[in-house]
Amino acid sequence: MSQKNNDGGAGMGALFILVIIAATRIFIYAIAVFVSLGLTLIYLVALSGPLRLGKWYITPAEAKSFILRGVIGAATAPLLAVFVASIFGERIPSGAWIYIILGGYALASVGFDMLVQEEGGGQAVEYIPRQEDAALPPPASRPPQPPPFRFASWDDEENGR
Numbered sequence: 064m065s066q067k068n069n070d071g072g073a074g075m076g077a078l079f080i081l082v083i084i085a086a087t088r089i090f091i092y093a094i095a096v097f098v099s100l101g102l103t104l105i106y107l108v109a110l111s112g113p114l115r116l117g118k119w120y121i122t123p124a125e126a127k128s129f130i131l132r133g134v135i136g137a138a139t140a141p142l143l144a145v146f147v148a149s150i151f152g153e154r155i156p157s158g159a160w161i162y163i164i165l166g167g168y169a170l171a172s173v174g175f176d177m178l179v180q181e182e183g184g185g186q187a188v189e190y191i192p193r194q195e196d197a198a199l200p201p202p203a204s205r206p207p208q209p210p211p212f213r214f215a216s217w218d219d220e221e222n223g224r
Contacts, residue, residue, distance in 0.1 A: 069160050092166060096165045096166070098169070098173055099168055099173045100175065103129075104131055105121070105124035106125075106129045109123060110123050110126045110127060128130065130172070130175065132172050132175050133168040136167040136169075136170055136171020137164045137167045138167070139180060140167025140168075140170070141160060141164060141180070156160070
């Protein structure tokens with residue numbers, strides 16, 4: 064009888080660990096989606112012009128790239144899910160599509176940025192915007208003109224010219 068209780072306890076312990084792992088994955092997924100949607104709002108503002116947030120400087124090109132990567136991820140994640148489900152012969156529940164799309168957006172936008180930042184040593188790069196007109200000297204009114212051309216005369220050498 065004690066043997067039976069030990070097996071039940073071991074099964075409950077394994078189930079508890081699986082629940083903890085699943086809850087951790089759901090928490091990480093929720094944080095990633097929340098961060099990606101929050102950053103998307105910031106990057107949408109940066110599309111209209113450069114945006115400085117503390118030591119981070121977001122250019123419109125970076126904002127466009129971030130949002131485009133997210134849209135591509137949101138579009139390809141369902142295709143990948145259908146492909147994998149067809150390989151394993153599984154059916155995807157209809158309520159799972161929104162989670163697949165949001166996960167694809169988060170993975171492609173924030174995940175790619177994290178990957179690039181890790182390759183770069185994880186240090187933020189200070190961007191200094193160009194000062195196009197302020198750095199250039201004011202244009203001169205006209206360059207100095209050479210004296211007008213005149214023909215030499217026969218006594219130029221004698222006059223010292």
